Amino acid sequence: MSHSDYLQEELTIVLLGESGVGKTKLVIRYLVDVLKETKTEWDSAMGAVHVKRTMQVDGVSFNMVIWDTSGDKKYDSMAAMYYLGRTAVIICCDISNSYSFVKAKDWALQLTIHSCKIYLCATKNDLCDEIETATLNNIQEYAENIKAKFFVTSSHTGENISELFHTIIEDFISAPCNRKEIKKQKRRRKHVNLRCFWNYQRPKTEI
Numbered sequence: 001m002s003h004s005d006y007l008q009e010e011l012t013i014v015l016l017g018e019s020g021v022g023k024t025k026l027v028i029r030y031l032v033d034v035l036k037e038t039k040t041e042w043d044s045a046m047g048a049v050h051v052k053r054t055m056q057v058d059g060v061s062f063n064m065v066i067w068d069t070s071g072d073k074k075y076d077s078m079a080a081m082y083y084l085g086r087t088a089v090i091i092c093c094d095i096s097n098s099y100s101f102v103k104a105k106d107w108a109l110q111l112t113i114h115s116c117k118i119y120l121c122a123t124k125n126d127l128c129d130e131i132e133t134a135t136l137n138n139i140q141e142y143a144e145n146i147k148a149k150f151f152v153t154s155s156h157t158g159e160n161i162s163e164l165f166h167t168i169i170e171d172f173i174s175a176p177c178n179r180k181e182i183k184k185q186k187r188r189r190k191h192v193n194l195r196c197f198w199n200y201q202r203p204k205t206e207i
């Protein structure tokens with residue numbers, strides 16, 4: 001039987017960004033294309049919906065919760081409720097809508113005082129042409145400045161969707177507190193295995 005390490009800490013991913021940038025489509029593409037789900041149920045809360053999954057990646061089990069916020073202005077003041085103390089925040093901006101980048105920078109600024117990890121995501125790359133390449137360079141430069149990992153995605157073609165979520169999961173598993181937890185569990189298992197071995201051997205040697 002193969003053993004899996006279990007992380008107590010939940011991976012919570014929050015999607016922020018102007019309404020219409022493609023947050024919901026991004027999550028759906030991930031659930032359908034990568035996790036191969038045919039039916040996805042969302043729990044709704046004020047201004048956000050969430051899905052919860054138990055994941056097993058590289059022999060490590062953990063719960064993953066994805067919060068998809070609405071991006072509606074009337075919920076702006078509530079957004080902090082979702083990202084406070086959260087593990088990872090995907091800030092989305094639509095490369096065909098320059099205002100969404102302005103709004104993304106606002107979110108990033110608000111997040112700098114919190115300890116969450118930011119992933120900047122430029123969506124709708126299938127709409128990208130020569131003009132928008134300049135915009136893309138600006139977004140990338142900004143991501144480098146705020147030390148956020150940067151992804152250019154398209155929910156229409158599926159480009160970089162699994163890479164984005166996979167990177168978030170890898171960063172989560174390799175966070176120092178989680179690495180320590182995994183090591184502790186491996187040590188505990190080794191200790192139990194040794195004890196079992198010892199108990200099993202003893203009667204034989206006594207005969």
Ligand SMILES: Nc1nc2c(ncn2[C@@H]2O[C@H](COP(=O)(O)OP(=O)(O)O)[C@@H](O)[C@H]2O)c(=O)[nH]1
Nearest residue numbers: 018019020021022023024025124125154155156
């Ligand atoms: N061309 C294109 N359209 C997209 C993409 N992602 C989302 N959309 C469209 O953008 C609109 C808003 O998407 P939605 O996911 O609801 O945005 P949200 O308000 O940020 O959740 C919808 O009409 C989507 O079909 C994409 O990658 N490429």
Ligand SMILES: [Mg+2]
Nearest residue numbers: 023024069070
């Ligand atoms: Mg949405």
